[in-house]
Every structure is written in C-alpha cells, then in structure tokens.
Amino acid sequence: MTENALRRRALLGMPLAGLAAAVAAQAGPLTQRALAGAPAIRKVLPASWFIDYGTNAEMRWESVDPQRYRTPQARLFVRNHTATPTIDPADYRLRVFGDGLRDPVGRSFDLRELRRRFRTVEVTAVHECTGNGRSFFASQQRATVSGTPWTLGAVGTVTWQGVRLRDVLAAAGLRPDAVSIQATGLDAPYVDKGVDHGRVRRPFPVAKALDDALLAWGANGRPLLPDHGYPLRLVLPGWIGIASVKWLGSLEVATTELTSPWNTRWYNVDGPLTVNPVRSAWELPWAASLPAGRRVTLTGRSWSGAAPIARVDVSTDGGATWSRARLHPARGRGWTQWTHTWHRPAAGAHELLARATDAHGRSQPDVAAVNPNGYFFDAVVRHPVTVG
Ligand SMILES: Nc1nc2c(c(=O)[nH]1)N[C@H]1C(S)=C(S)[C@@H](COP(=O)(O)O)O[C@H]1N2
Numbered sequence: 001m002t003e004n005a006l007r008r009r010a011l012l013g014m015p016l017a018g019l020a021a022a023v024a025a026q027a028g029p030l031t032q033r034a035l036a037g038a039p040a041i042r043k044v045l046p047a048s049w050f051i052d053y054g055t056n057a058e059m060r061w062e063s064v065d066p067q068r069y070r071t072p073q074a075r076l077f078v079r080n081h082t083a084t085p086t087i088d089p090a091d092y093r094l095r096v097f098g099d100g101l102r103d104p105v106g107r108s109f110d111l112r113e114l115r116r117r118f119r120t121v122e123v124t125a126v127h128e129c130t131g132n133g134r135s136f137f138a139s140q141q142r143a144t145v146s147g148t149p150w151t152l153g154a155v156g157t158v159t160w161q162g163v164r165l166r167d168v169l170a171a172a173g174l175r176p177d178a179v180s181i182q183a184t185g186l187d188a189p190y191v192d193k194g195v196d197h198g199r200v201r202r203p204f205p206v207a208k209a210l211d212d213a214l215l216a217w218g219a220n221g222r223p224l225l226p227d228h229g230y231p232l233r234l235v236l237p238g239w240i241g242i243a244s245v246k247w248l249g250s251l252e253v254a255t256t257e258l259t260s261p262w263n264t265r266w267y268n269v270d271g272p273l274t275v276n277p278v279r280s281a282w283e284l285p286w287a288a289s290l291p292a293g294r295r296v297t298l299t300g301r302s303w304s305g306a307a308p309i310a311r312v313d314v315s316t317d318g319g320a321t322w323s324r325a326r327l328h329p330a331r332g333r334g335w336t337q338w339t340h341t342w343h344r345p346a347a348g349a350h351e352l353l354a355r356a357t358d359a360h361g362r363s364q365p366d367v368a369a370v371n372p373n374g375y376f377f378d379a380v381v382r383h384p385v386t387v388g
C-alpha cells in the first residue's frame with residue numbers, strides 16, 4: 001500500500017477522539033465521504049510530491065523535473081469542493097439545454113458521439129487555482145484571508161485532448177442571441193457550514209465558448225484521471241481553475257446572464273474573476289540549502305492567463321539588484337521555463353525573487369491586492385534559501 005493510502009487507512013482505523021484530533025491536525029477538512037471510507041482524492045499523494053490538505057492537494061515545486069515541460073496527471077494539484085465521484089463512462093451523458101438553443105429542451109451527447117462526430121483537438125495551457133499563492137497573503141503581507149493555504153503549487157501545464165465546445169454548440173442548435181452558459185459538475189452538492197449550495201456550477205460568456213473552450217477527455221495523451229474530471233471536463237484556457245468544471249454533467253445555454261454562487265459569492269472581487277494573473281515559482285524547496293562558493297544553476301517557471309511571458313527578472317539579493325533570466329520557449333499557452341546562473345553565492349541567508357512580465361505588459365507587483373478569500377496572490381514571492 002502507498003504511504004498515502006496507509007495514512008488514510010490509519011486515520012480511519014483510529015478511535016473517534018483520536019480521529020477528530022487527527023482530522024483537526026490535518027488542517028484540511030475531510031468530507032463525510034472521506035470519513036465513511038472513500039477518500040475525497042483517489043490518486044496517491046506521495047509526500048515528496050504533494051502537500052495534502054484533505055480534499056485539496058498541491059504540487060511541491062521542488063519535485064518538479066526541470067527537464068519535463070508538462071505536468072503529469074499523477075503530479076497535478078487537485079482542488080475538490082466535495083469528493084471525486086465514480087462515473088461509469090457507459091452511462092455518461094452530457095446534457096445541453098436552455099433557451100439559448102433553437103430547441104430549449106436540448107439534447108444529450110454520449111462519449112462515443114462526442115469523439116466520433118467532432119474533430120479532436122489538443123490545447124496546451126496553464127491550469128491554475130484562483131487561490132494559488134494564498135498563504136503568502138499571511139506570511140508576506142500579514143493579511144488574514146480564508147481558504148486553502150496554497151503555496152505556489154496549485155498550478156500545472158497540461159495538454160488537453162477533446163473537442164471544441166463551439167462545434168458541440170453548433171450541433172446542439174445555438175441561437176445567435178445566446179449570451180451565457182452554465183456548466184454544472186456531477187460531483188455531490190457542495191455543503192458548507194450546513195448550507196447546501198447545490199452542485200458545483202459556474203456560468204461563462206458564450207463568447208469564451210466560441211473562442212477557445214474545450215470539452216476534454218484526455219490530459220497529456222491519457223484519459224483523464226478520476227480526480228481530474230473523468231470522463232469529461234470543461235477547459236477554459238487562461239481562466240481561473242473553477243471555470244474548468246470537472247465531471248461535466250450539463251451545459252445550460254441562455255439568452256440572459258446566468259449566475260451561481262461560484263461567480264457571485266466566491267471567485268468574485270468587484271465582479272466575477274476570469275483570466276489568471278502573472279505568477280512565478282522557483283523549482284526549489286522552501287528554505288532550500290545550496291552549496292557555497294560554487295556556480296549554481298537555478299530554474300523556475302512563470303505564467304500568465306492572458307499572454308505569453310515576455311521577460312523574467314530575477315534577484316538573488318532580496319530585490320537589491322536584478323538581472324534577466326534566460327527564457328526557454330513555451331508551448332501553446334503553457335508556462336515559460338527559465339534559468340538563472342548564480343555565480344559563487346556567498347554563505348548565509350538570501351532571498352530569491354522572480355518577477356515576470358507577459359506580452360500584454362502585465363507584471364507582478366511587490367504587494368498583491370488583499371481580498372477576504374485570498375484570490376489572485378500575484379506579488380513577487382520572497383523565496384528564502386541558505387547558502388553554506
Ligand atoms: N465539478 C467540479 N469542478 C471543479 C471543481 C470542483 O470541486 N467540482 N473545482 C474547481 C477548482 S476550484 C479548480 S482550481 C479546478 C481544479 O482542477 P484539478 O483538480 O483537475 O486540478 O477544478 C475546478 N472544477
């Protein structure tokens with residue numbers, strides 16, 4: 001049995017008082033399903049690859065292989081509002097309906113029809129949670145925010161396989177006056193503090209659907225893992241993670257603006273959040289130890305929801321002096337890898353900083369805009385290392 005499964009089993013075998021303490025100590029809510037024996041996340045979460053928050057897990061940047069561009073599904077962060085459901089692909093149907101279709105009753109598509117009838121496409125894109133970097137609001141800005149205390153690992157770059165949503169909408173009879181589409185997941189209704197908010201769902205503009213939205217069944221050439229939306233998920237490239245609804249059950253197409261708590265109550269700061277900001281990470285452990293007196297090759301990655309990364313400035317002395325990192329070409333709308341050579345670092349404590357700028361001129365501020373749910377931490381992160 002894996003380390004992770006063992007730990008989960010060990011939790012479940014404990015007497016109740018111990019279990020409650022262990023759950024509290026986990027600092028992450030285990031869902032009722034987890035307590036009943038089915039973990040919220042199915043894949044194994046080796047401690048060297050992931051920080052496990054219970055229903056969410058982030059990738060450790062120090063476990064990223066600098067030679068590998070894409071994030072394998074086995075290493076990709078997971079963000080579950082509820083728990084990964086079991087869906088039989090033979091029974092699976094995507095329902096498309098609403099007054100934005102010529103026939104509002106709409107119709108259903110099974111996986112076979114989706115695969116056979118429409119052209120298969122591939123899109124490489126950054127996949128990232130809105131709250132990525134949230135813990136730095138507290139540690140770097142002394143601001144109190146709520147939500148999973150992600151460091152910078154709630155992100156990956158994935159090549160998705162699927163079909164264009166616009167092709168499917170055309171086949172479903174999209175009306176020219178349709179404006180809004182609500183995507184709803186098949187996972188259990190989301191219950192928070194005793195309030196049932198219904199199934200995870202979020203609306204998005206028809207314009208995004210017609211532009212680059214994808215119905216994906218594959219990631220990096222393999223079927224989606226259960227945790228990542230098997231058998232079909234929506235992918236809205238460049239947009240916040242919640243926009244890419246997993247286990248996609250239905251699309252309601254409307255001629256009026258649709259809403260859900262996921263675009264009004266959450267993932268909203270003066271309006272629904274859409275395109276991801278610019279962020280950067282070093283491929284190093286937090287508080288890494290580095291050898292003194294020798295040349296060190298440092299690597300990292302930067303990304304933006306809006307445009308390719310145009311430049312990355314790095315500092316190894318806490319921001320006193322800066323130089324340009326060497327950029328590697330990005331693929332599609334994926335992240336940009338970069339390299340910086342640190343010549344003869346002096347022994348002692350240092351802070352590494354990386355600030356990226358995208359082709360639209362969007363960059364990373366010194367201080368991120370504080371908001372109660374801790375979304376969009378895009379400030380330059382001060383990464384401590386010790387040389388010696
Ligand atoms: N049905 C459903 N879709 C969902 C979610 C969810 O809980 N249920 N979480 C969203 C959030 S907040 C994020 S960041 C991404 C995470 O995708 P991943 O777990 O495949 O990395 O899925 C989104 N889609």
Ligand SMILES: [Mo]
Pocket residue numbers: 079128129130131241242
């Ligand atoms: Mo998210």
